[in-house]
Amino acid sequence: xxxxxxxxxxxxxxxxxxxxxxxxxxxxxxxxxxxxxxxxxxxxxxxxxxxxxxxxxxxxxxxxxxxxxxxxxxxxxxxxx
Amino acid sequence: xxxxxxxxxxxxxxxxxxxxxxxxxxxxxxxxxxxxxxxxxxxxxxxxxxxxxxxxxxxxxxxxxxxxxxxxxxxxxxxxxxxxxxxxxxxxxxxxxxxxxxxxxxxxxxxxxxxxxxxxxxxxxxxxxxxxxxxxxxxxxxxxxxxxx
Numbered sequence: 715x716x717x718x719x720x721x722x723x724x725x726x727x728x729x730x731x732x733x734x735x736x737x738x739x740x741x742x743x744x745x746x747x748x749x750x751x752x753x754x755x756x757x758x759x760x761x762x763x764x765x766x767x768x769x770x771x772x773x774x775x776x777x778x779x780x781x782x783x784x785x786x787x788x789x790x791x792x793x794x795x
Numbered sequence: 796x797x798x799x800x801x802x803x804x805x806x807x808x809x810x811x812x813x814x815x816x817x818x819x820x821x822x823x824x825x826x827x828x829x830x831x832x833x834x835x836x837x838x839x840x841x842x843x844x845x846x847x848x849x850x851x852x853x854x855x856x857x858x859x860x861x862x863x864x865x866x867x868x869x870x871x872x873x874x875x876x877x878x879x880x881x882x883x884x885x886x887x888x889x890x891x892x893x894x895x896x897x898x899x900x901x902x903x904x905x906x907x908x909x910x911x912x913x914x915x916x917x918x919x920x921x922x923x924x925x926x927x928x929x930x931x932x933x934x935x936x937x938x939x940x941x942x943x944x
Contacts, residue, residue, distance in 0.1 A: 724930045766935055766936045766938060768916070771850060771854055773936055773938040775939075775940055787851065791934050791935045792933045793917065793930075793934070794847075794888065794918075794919075795829045795908060795911050795917075
């Protein structure tokens with residue numbers, strides 16, 4: 715399956731892009747995606763191992779199952795207001 | 796009609812927000828404004844760039860308003876968060892609440908700004924007087940098992 719990973723703020727700088735598609739095996743979780751992302755480059759390895767994540771625009775825990783076509787945003791600590 | 800929970804690149808107009816919550820049966824109206832200040836943590840600040848996950852932030856802000864309504868039984872709420880480059884003194888966030896009485900209006904307004912601070916997917920990068928800039932250390936949203944935050 716394929717999911718779309720989105721990055722914002724400091725994580726966008728770490729990952730070197732705002733979004734890209736990622737191939738994952740069926741049954742993959744949020745945690746599996748983060749592990750794969752952290753292995754993409756030396757720079758990406760500083761991404762936290764358990765960041766906040768939103769799947770299809772709702773916060774989800776790291777054990778949440780992903781599905782083909784999901785929009786998965788890796789959310790840096792928020793600083794609105 | 797303009798949505799009551801908005802993320803915008805345009806300057807915020809507090810008067811328009813107030814007009815949106817007005818109601819003859821509500822005797823108390825609270826307006827909270829968050830404004831860009833000229834210092835943080837001992838550094839002189841020249842301005843702030845706000846970024847948001849727009850598509851999610853609109854829904855999260857609406858969720859927060861619904862929760863405030865349910866908790867405090869207030870009449871009408873509206874909130875808007877600005878994104879983009881802001882200068883000192885510009886309004887970054889505005890919250891308006893109207894209610895029959897003042898206590899719940901203050902409580903609901905406080906609830907909305909505190910929840911924005913811990914879960915709205917918005918980030919800010921400060922520009923300092925010395926020409927450097929830095930993402931502001933934020934809060935990690937708490938995520939419950941059933942989803943939501």
